[in-house]
Amino acid sequence: MVEIDNILPLVSKPGRYSGGEYNICIKDKNAVKLRFAFCFPDSYEIGMSNLGMQILYHCLNSESDVWCERVFAPWTDMEQEMRKNGTPLFAHESRDPVKDFDIVGFTLQYELCYSNVLNMLDLAGIPIYARDRGEECPVIIGGGPCSYNPEPIAEFFDIFSIGEGEEALPELSRLMIEMKENGTYTREAFLRKAASLGGFYVPSLYEVKYNENGSIASFEPIYDDVPAIVKKRVISDFNDPKFIPTKPYMPFIDTVQDRITAEISRGCIRGCRFCQAGHVYRPIRERDVDVISDAAKKTFENTGYSEISLSCLSVSDYTRVDELCDTLLDWTNEKSVSLSLPSLRADSFTRELMEKSGAIRSSGLTFAPEAGTQRLRDVINKCLTEDDLMNAVGIAFDAQKTSVKLYFMNGLPTETDEDTVGIADLAHKVIDKFYATPNRNRHRQPQVTVSVACFVPKPFTPFQWEAQVTRAELERRQKLLRDSIHSRKIRYNYHSADVSYLEAVMARGNRTLAPVIAEAHKRGIKFDAWDEYFDYDKWMECFDACGVSTDFFACREIPEDEILPWDFIDCGVSKKYLLKERHKAYEGKASHSCKDGCGGCGADKMGECICRNQK
Amino acid sequence: MSQPKVSFKYFLRFKKHGTAIWISHLDMVRTFQRIFMRAGLSIVFSEGFNPHPKMVFAVPLPLGASSDCELLEFRLEQERSPDYILQRMRGVCPPGIEIFSVENAERKFTDIRYASYDVYFSREDMEYLPAIVRRFNELDTAVVMKKTKSGEKEKDIKPSVGSVELTDFGIKAVLSVDSENFLGPELFMTALNSVGAQLGLAPVKYEAVARRKMLLQDMKSEF
The missing domain is CATH 3.30.70 (Alpha-Beta Plaits)
Structure with a gap:
């Protein structure tokens, strides 16, 4: 156990490190057979808000002889004190050093956390490169959205868990326990066995060869018993209550999400062509109304939270959304628990839904048209019309709402200046709609917030081959949009092109990025997801120092026959389908949703999918 | 204006030690609000657009200090015996928050x-x-x-x-x-x-x- 009581008074928000939160899992460390350190490579507040970590903590701790604990990236003031005192990275439940654990898992939620992963390993006293780790080191495993292209960080990890971890991580733990008990455990033997367990990728067991231009020439397993294709894991039964945490740990300090999060579905019926989540989380599964309500009620009793937030990619696409809300409201009203429905789509937005959700109390609503013109919305398959949006904001304005937030993207494939200016036009039309609503709020001015992200081509999307437009061009389009907004009732925010550029490099990178990320760590880069720490120039110096081209990964259109770094992963959705969708995009044709008939993406081979009902 | 609701005022005494000494004053309010919810006790909220629980800590305690004698005044919508309240709350506190008595609030913290x-x-x-x-x-x-x-x-x-x-x-x-x-x-x-x-x-x-x-x-x- 490390001593931190002496440094807690010296740092901001000591509640980030003190532990002792309600509902955490405490076990006798001498009575368990395996200790799992689950690391979130960002601040405590972000990590404690993550549902995936909550679920896997629950699933691992359901194994009586496994003890899973939480680890977060200490904020910079805490890190400074820890390094000064020689305090290693520790787990929050036991305050034992992470180095003493059997398995150390990192959840990789966004590319900009990679520098933090290395910093945490370093702070733990664990060699950052997998090849430098000895028998006494824990096994380092990664998972989460970024593991759909783990290649840039492949050399830092021993294993990646691909897909859903609820069953996979306990299985991996059981394998280690078994091998340690029967005396067959060595690092090498374990990794080799893990590779054939299904859903686990062991980077050291594959050899990558490159062409002269830097593209991949071949990607092969080194041994015959190592699978060439790693198939992602999907849980056996999305309705099984054993996968739903009903005693979630609760932070004392203020965090981003501090409420009951009820997961209602996985996957998305829409298939927006830029969206990774919409593809890799397929097959599309909806949890039963009763299962959701029972779990939420138990969670309420175990926590005392006064708010429930429904979680999925698109709440209004949940087939029985009205029945679900009514079932929940039946008991939540009585307990004074409020219900909030984020991610509502403008084309399925109704007054009833708005009234059922906590949105009735807030002054605004959020919609995501993503593109400014119908042409471009068809290209990206965001099947939302201007009429849909006007109808939705009309409902909101009629219900006395005065503010609307609209999400868009800049730099989408085929985007022209007309599309960019179209974003401003749409925002102006929303303002006009406010004044055209007879029953509008007469006491307040309308406000439209236009928030524009930059397109980042992501693996396993129909746009995975697309080039990102250059930073200079993105900045020109951002300025064009700014100059096209003429109303002071429109607020305009946009993401930094620098950040999106680095994201694109990492998202489509390969193993040649490892030395660059290691160099970035060496130069003290960390917390890249935080504006106050992100340092573009410093990153570019690292790429230069290692002689690695960033444009090659971000701004190059990848030929369709080139081997992609992530081709060895089978995420369910086939490459053939992604290509078909890409070609449809260039024809300006949208695809129908999975509820209107199966689109043939291939994910249904992995388990029950909503499209089965349509076949 | 709605009629002020009838409510019942109590004190509870608790110790704060261990990891709980790092819970700040503001976070203590939220922590107790959730303890009351878990205990199935309906505390009274203030009226208005942003209702907050009607709870008062006797004397602020600095972050990082422990205490044997913390006092919290609160109001319940229903009348409950202090014993009942104590029993309901005891099992649902985070480690380091140890409630040891509940009583009807007959005195004032200003004493x-x-x-x-x-x-x-x-x-x-x-x-x-x-x-x-x-x-x-x-x-x-x-x-x-x-x-x-x-x-x-x-x-x-x-x-x-x-x-x-x-x-x-x-x-x-x-x-x-x-x-x-x-x-x-x-x-x-x-x-x-x-x-x-x-x-x-x-x-x-x-x-x-x-x-x-x-x-x-x-x-x-x-x-």
């Missing part, structure tokens, strides 16, 4: 005028304490800079000090908790250290501080 603190020091700092404490007790005034809304202000904290005694672990101090003359352990330490500085001593720093008792005007009777 609490002083609190007694045990302040713990390292062996090295202990050597300097006798001289500092002796000098401090001889002084008629002890002026420190106090942060206020409009910058810093000089303040004589001597009238806020009930007593300061040396012990084998450090210092036992009785300090005022009156709203006018409130003196927390941190500002008290600043005053001690400025006395130390006059004696040519380096500043001392406490390792831990624990509030032991809430006291009435006579500095002897416990609330």
Whole structure:
């Protein structure tokens, strides 16, 4: 156990490190057979808000002889004190050093956390490169959205868990326990066995060869018993209550999400062509109304939270959304628990839904048209019309709402200046709609917030081959949009092109990025997801120092026959389908949703999918 | 305007120690709100657009300090026996928050005028304490800079000090908790250290501080 009581008074928000939160899992460390350190490579507040970590903590701790604990990236003031005192990275439940654990898992939620992963390993006293780790080191495993292209960080990890971890991580733990008990455990033997367990990728067991231009020439397993294709894991039964945490740990300090999060579905019926989540989380599964309500009620009793937030990619696409809300409201009203429905789509937005959700109390609503013109919305398959949006904001304005937030993207494939200016036009039309609503709020001015992200081509999307437009061009389009907004009732925010550029490099990178990320760590880069720490120039110096081209990964259109770094992963959705969708995009044709008939993406081979009902 | 609801007022006494000493005042309000919810007790909320639970902690406790004698006043919508409330709440508290009694609120927190603190020091700092404490007790005034809304202000904290005694672990101090003359352990330490500085001593720093008792005007009777 490390001593931190002496440094807690010296740092901001000591509640980030003190532990002792309600509902955490405490076990006798001498009575368990395996200790799992689950690391979130960002601040405590972000990590404690993550549902995936909550679920896997629950699933691992359901194994009586496994003890899973939480680890977060200490904020910079805490890190400074820890390094000064020689305090290693520790787990929050036991305050034992992470180095003493059997398995150390990192959840990789966004590319900009990679520098933090290395910093945490370093702070733990664990060699950052997998090849430098000895028998006494824990096994380092990664998972989460970024593991759909783990290649840039492949050399830092021993294993990646691909897909859903609820069953996979306990299985991996059981394998280690078994091998340690029967005396067959060595690092090498374990990794080799893990590779054939299904859903686990062991980077050291594959050899990558490159062409002269830097593209991949071949990607092969080194041994015959190592699978060439790693198939992602999907849980056996999305309705099984054993996968739903009903005693979630609760932070004392203020965090981003501090409420009951009820997961209602996985996957998305829409298939927006830029969206990774919409593809890799397929097959599309909806949890039963009763299962959701029972779990939420138990969670309420175990926590005392006064708010429930429904979680999925698109709440209004949940087939029985009205029945679900009514079932929940039946008991939540009585307990004074409020219900909030984020991610509502403008084309399925109704007054009833708005009234059922906590949105009735807030002054605004959020919609995501993503593109400014119908042409471009068809290209990206965001099947939302201007009429849909006007109808939705009309409902909101009629219900006395005065503010609307609209999400868009800049730099989408085929985007022209007309599309960019179209974003401003749409925002102006929303303002006009406010004044055209007879029953509008007469006491307040309308406000439209236009928030524009930059397109980042992501693996396993129909746009995975697309080039990102250059930073200079993105900045020109951002300025064009700014100059096209003429109303002071429109607020305009946009993401930094620098950040999106680095994201694109990492998202489509390969193993040649490892030395660059290691160099970035060496130069003290960390917390890249935080504006106050992100340092573009410093990153570019690292790429230069290692002689690695960033444009090659971000701004190059990848030929369709080139081997992609992530081709060895089978995420369910086939490459053939992604290509078909890409070609449809260039024809300006949208695809129908999975509820209107199966689109043939291939994910249904992995388990029950909503499209089965349509076949 | 809706009629003010009938409500029932109680005190609860609790200890705060271990990891819970790092829960700030604001977070304590939320923590207790959830303890009440888990216990199935309906606390009364204020009216208005942003209702907040009607809860009052007797005396603020600095972050990082432990306490044997915290007091919370709250209102319930239903009348419940103190015993019932205690039983319901006991099993649903986070570690380090230990509720040991509930009673009907018949007195007022304003009766609490002083609190007694045990302040713990390292062996090295202990050597300097006798001289500092002796000098401090001889002084008629002890002026420190106090942060206020409009910058810093000089303040004589001597009238806020009930007593300061040396012990084998450090210092036992009785300090005022009156709203006018409130003196927390941190500002008290600043005053001690400025006395130390006059004696040519380096500043001392406490390792831990624990509030032991809430006291009435006579500095002897416990609330």
